[in-house]
Amino acid sequence: MQTLILPAPAKLNLFLHITGRRADGYHLLQTLFVFLDFGDEITLRVRDDGAIHRPAGAEGVPEAADLTVRAARLLQQMSGSPLGADIQVLKRIPMGGGLGGGSSDAATVLQGLNYLWRCGLSTDELAALGLRLGADVPVFVRGHAAWAEGVGEQLTPVSLPESWYVVIHPGVHVPTAELFSDPGLTRDCPPITLATFHAGLGINVFQPVVEKRYPEVTAALRWLSRYSNAVLTGSGSCLFAPVSSKQEGETILQCLPNDWFGFVASSANVSPLQQKLLTLSTLHN
Numbered sequence: 001m002q003t004l005i006l007p008a009p010a011k012l013n014l015f016l017h018i019t020g021r022r023a024d025g026y027h028l029l030q031t032l033f034v035f036l037d038f039g040d041e042i043t044l045r046v047r048d049d050g051a052i053h054r055p056a057g058a059e060g061v062p063e064a065a066d067l068t069v070r071a072a073r074l075l076q077q078m079s080g081s082p083l084g085a086d087i088q089v090l091k092r093i094p095m096g097g098g099l100g101g102g103s104s105d106a107a108t109v110l111q112g113l114n115y116l117w118r119c120g121l122s123t124d125e126l127a128a129l130g131l132r133l134g135a136d137v138p139v140f141v142r143g144h145a146a147w148a149e150g151v152g153e154q155l156t157p158v159s160l161p162e163s164w165y166v167v168i169h170p171g172v173h174v175p176t177a178e179l180f181s182d183p184g185l186t187r188d189c190p191p192i193t194l195a196t197f198h199a200g201l202g203i204n205v206f207q208p209v210v211e212k213r214y215p216e217v218t219a220a221l222r223w224l225s226r227y228s229n230a231v232l233t234g235s236g237s238c239l240f241a242p243v244s245s246k247q248e249g250e251t252i253l254q255c256l257p258n259d260w261f262g263f264v265a266s267s268a269n270v271s272p273l274q275q276k277l278l279t280l281s282t283l284h285n
């Protein structure tokens with residue numbers, strides 16, 4: 001097969017604590033990742049000439065800087081594959097929203113081209129390659145909801161009750177690196193366990209910092225909190241809130257102010273990418 005269409009799902013951080021800092025400045029986190037059945041779509045077409053091109057992709061992201069192109073080049077270099085690819089990215093995940101779109105796109109390309117180019121790299125090897133592109137890439141490569149520590153790469157798979165969520169993008173782009181360097185960020189959270197989180201004690205430490213810098217996020221938080229418990233995902237700017245059904249979520253969105261974008265999605269313990277890869281491996285075994 002020379003062409004493959006694969007999903008690149010969004011993620012939510014159900015809580016996010018910072019417990020310390022590494023010598024290189026990277027922050028040590030505790031977070032809980034779940035996937036959404038909402039995301040980008042990536043079409044991969046194998047090229048015999050070894051070139052990597054991105055005929056369509058994220059608006060305003062130059063081809064060479066696109067995480068999909070960087071992922072393909074890294075895999076080519078590590079595997080020694082003589083093959084190339086055309087990578088078309090249909091963007092649906094808002095950028096800079098804490099939904100992990102760029103990281104997910106990169107993970108989908110690593111998994112997809114490993115399959116199409118028959119590189120034979122293991123999931124562990126692909127996750128390690130992914131970590132070189134970004135702290136959030138390994139969880140998307142592994143494709144299972146996870147309790148994460150370290151910089152987000154020490155992953156323990158978890159199975160949580162799947163739920164519907166309303167997700168709101170308040171129209172602002174939050175640069176992750178800038179947020180991590182905010183002096184007001186709480187960096188000394190005491191370590192917690194999954195049981196503590198279930199007892200309702202997890203928060204997102206970015207939330208007060210983002211609210212202070214971006215009034216639009218505060219306004220959206222207040223709006224969504226009228227319907228359900230609204231929380232920031234990652235370093236923002238997106239907010240999410242659990243709802244009891246898809247219909248309830250859609251009813252809430254009917255009242256969404258025009259400047260904001262919103263969608264309803266279900267969480268998934270196994271990512272839509274992983275589900276598709278499992279189908280492919282069943283078909284070809």
Ligand SMILES: C[C@@](CO)(OP(=O)(O)O)[C@H](O)COP(=O)(O)OP(=O)(O)OC[C@H]1O[C@@H](n2ccc(N)nc2=O)[C@H](O)[C@@H]1O
Binds near residue numbers: 013031234
């Ligand atoms: C905050 C989180 C939570 O899931 O997600 P987003 O809000 O970006 O989606 C992640 O930790 C983001 O991971 P990712 O977006 O892959 O970050 P990277 O590209 O690796 O790093 C961007 C910059 O953020 C800072 N950074 C990132 C991760 C980390 N654990 N400590 C950091 O200090 C570093 O300054 C780094 O240069």
Ligand SMILES: Nc1ncnc2c1ncn2[C@@H]1O[C@H](COP(=O)(O)OP(=O)(O)O)[C@@H](O)[C@H]1O
Binds near residue numbers: 068096097099176
């Ligand atoms: N394929 C891609 N999709 C989205 N953003 C990308 C991509 N490749 C590189 N980027 C860069 O990564 C930044 C962060 O994007 P994204 O992953 O969507 O946000 P977040 O880290 O907040 O979840 C973007 O602003 C963009 O400059």
